[in-house]
Amino acid sequence: MDDEMDQYSQLSKEFDRVGLTDLFEGISVAGDRFYVVERLFASGKVNQEYRGLLRLLYLGESVAQVNLKPFFELIQLLADAGIVILEDGIVNSTGLVLNRYRGVWIVADAPQSNPKRYFGPDSLGLARRLSPRPGKKGLDLCAGSGIQSLIMAAGGMTVTSVEINAETCATNVLNAKLNGLDGAIQTVQGNLYEKLEPDGKYDYIVANPPLVPIPNGLEYPFVGDGGFDGCRVSNEIVEKLPVYLSDDGTALMVGMMACADNDSLDAVSLVQAIMNSDLSGTMSLLGYDEIYPCSSLVEGVAWSAYLANPTRWTSVDEAIDEIYELYRNDHTVGVYYYVLRLRKNDPLDQGLKIIDNSNKKPCSEAWLI
Numbered sequence: 403m404d405d406e407m408d409q410y411s412q413l414s415k416e417f418d419r420v421g422l423t424d425l426f427e428g429i430s431v432a433g434d435r436f437y438v439v440e441r442l443f444a445s446g447k448v449n450q451e452y453r454g455l456l457r458l459l460y461l462g463e464s465v466a467q468v469n470l471k472p473f474f475e476l477i478q479l480l481a482d483a484g485i486v487i488l489e490d491g492i493v494n495s496t497g498l499v500l501n502r503y504r505g506v507w508i509v510a511d512a513p514q515s516n517p518k519r520y521f522g523p524d525s526l527g528l529a530r531r532l533s534p535r536p537g538k539k540g541l542d543l544c545a546g547s548g549i550q551s552l553i554m555a556a557g558g559m560t561v562t563s564v565e566i567n568a569e570t571c572a573t574n575v576l577n578a579k580l581n582g583l584d585g586a587i588q589t590v591q592g593n594l595y596e597k598l599e600p601d602g603k604y605d606y607i608v609a610n611p612p613l614v615p616i617p618n619g620l621e622y623p624f625v626g627d628g629g630f631d632g633c634r635v636s637n638e639i640v641e642k643l644p645v646y647l648s649d650d651g652t653a654l655m656v657g658m659m660a661c662a663d664n665d666s667l668d669a670v671s672l673v674q675a676i677m678n679s680d681l682s683g684t685m686s687l688l689g690y691d692e693i694y695p696c697s698s699l700v701e702g703v704a705w706s707a708y709l710a711n712p713t714r715w716t717s718v719d720e721a722i723d724e725i726y727e728l729y730r731n732d733h734t735v736g737v738y739y740y741v742l743r744l745r746k747n748d749p750l751d752q753g754l755k756i757i758d759n760s761n762k763k764p765c766s767e768a769w770l771i
Contacts, residue, residue, distance in 0.1 A: 410579040413479040417507070420476055425452060426460075426502035432526055432767060435461055435499075435513055458486065462495040462512025483576070485509060498573070503529060506552040506581050509573060515709030516623040519547045519573040527656045527769030528610045531741065534559050538605035541646065543594055543639055548574040548587070550608050555586035559606065562598070563589045567624075594635075595642050604646055607653040611635035614703065615660035615737050617728035622703070623710045630732050632658040633672040636742075640672065644680045644746060653683075653744040656769055662733040667756055676744065676754045683744035687758045689765030691737045695726045698764070699737055739765055 417423045425448070430438055439456055442448050448456060454469040459480075470477055470493055477493055480486045487494045501508040501521055510521035529549045534540075534557020542551040542563045547570060551563035555578070563578075565571045571591045578584040590597045615632035616622045628634055636657050643653055659670050667673055673685070691699040704721040708714075715721040738760060759771055 409479070409482060411582060413476075413483055414507070414580065414582065416476045416479055420473055421452075422455070422459075422476070423502065425456075426500060429456075429460065429502075431501045431503050431521075432523060458493055458495060459500045462497065462499045464492050464494045467491050467493050483580070503549065504532075504553050504556075506549070506556055506583075507577065508547055508549045508552065509577055509580065510547045515706055516625070518567055518625060519570050520625050521547055521549060523768035524610055524613060524656055525549050527739075527741070528608060528654065529553055531654060531656075532557075532608065535606055539603070539648075541598075541604040541607045543607065543609040544611045544635065545574060545589075546570055546610065548577045548589070550610065551587050551589075552577060552581055552583060554606065554608070555583040556581065559586070561587045562602075562604070563587050564592055564594065564597070565589070566591065566593050594638055595646060598646065600645075602646060603648040603651070605648045605651045607643065607647055607651065609636075609639050609653070609655045611639060611655070611657065613657040615658060615734065616703065617725065617732045617734065619728050619731070620703075620707060620725060621711060621714075622707055626706070628658065630734075631660040631671055632737065633670065633675075636672050637675045640675045640679060640681065640744070643744060647744075647746060649746060651745065653681075653742075655742040655744075657740055657742065658737050659740060660732070660734045660737050663735045667738075672742075673754060673756070680747050681744045682747045682752050682754065683742065684755045684757055686741045686743075687738045687756065687760040688741065688769055688771050689739040690760040690762045691739075691764055692762075693726070693729045693734050693736055695722060700726050700729065736762070739769055741769060 451472050454465040457463040458465045481488050485498050497512055498509050499512045508521055511517035511519040532553050534554045536558030538559050540554040540559040540561040545551055545563040545565045548563055551561045554561045563574055565574055571589055574589045578587040612626050612635050613628040613632050614626040616627050618630050659672055704725045708718045708721040
């Protein structure tokens with residue numbers, strides 16, 4: 403165990419020593435990673451000897467070992483940690499890439515159509531809003547690769563990090579070790595609350611659940627499927643929040659929710675679940691995507707579904723047409739992006755306050771006005 407801890411400590415120190423930490427601190431983790439690198443290289447930024455390292459660790463591309471000669475010790479440590487593979491003079495990615503956000507390293511899947519070790523815009527939407535509470539207990543539901551858990555633990559909290567997928571759990575543990583935070587994070591493989599002690603209480607519960615509204619009749623990659631209104635898993639989380647949230651605790655969640663034609667937001671299942679619970683708080687609406695044939699949401703869902711199951715359609719255009727019709731069959735006219743903050747009911751502050759800052763306009767970035 404001590405040898406393993408020393409291995410990850412050496413790797414973190416080597417990141418600092420070769421300048422990788424500061425390089426990654428200066429590169430955006432949002433948006434198209436290939437475009438980010440192309441723009442950096444085209445503008446003449448990034449020292450020449452670091453370009454192969456960026457292709458390997460930021461994009462997940464294979465790079466000739468000779469082009470990484472200045473980083474021999476780093477590459478060996480990465481190989482020992484299972485992040486890269488050395489083979490016949492080539493350094494290959496294991497499908498993982500590095501990210502740096504809010505002072506922590508996060509290893510996650512390289513860009514692909516159906517990531518399981520996920521780190522995306524919704525991850526950032528939640529992570530940027532976290533306010534760690536030193537000395538308090540945190541619970542991270544649908545934790546994925548663990549960015550929320552890492553930020554809370556780095557802020558002095560003890561965290562239970564819950565993730566259902568075994569492969570993703572292993573990456574969650576890797577990230578805790580890489581940041582020297584495995585002593586503060588307990589990673590649990592399970593579905594939401596099922597593996598938790600029934601009388602456990604947490605001061606800060608955060609969740610980034612599967613949240614994409616997927617119309618009935620469409621098979622969609624597991625990691626993002628939030629049910630037809632986007633609220634399927636969020637509703638399950640809300641149902642038991644009063645049991646696990648401490649009396650002065652707070653819950654924080656990001657999500658998307660579909661709205662039907664002529665329906666008010668009060669008809670959305672998540673809003674109803676909160677109104678019927680012992681919880682109060684705010685739901686801030688930050689953006690809105692209208693459903694029409696070439697809307698960004700329809701195209702995004704169609705591309706993901708097509709790449710995950712290319713034999714179902716002859717082209718992505720056919721997928722777009724069918725998926726739009728499926729949304730119409732569900733009477734979905736638009737989708738809101740929201741941030742939800744909840745606490746146990748206070749006699750002076752009951753119910754859910756919905757704050758619409760979207761003005762029926764898209765987000766500038768996901769979960770940003």
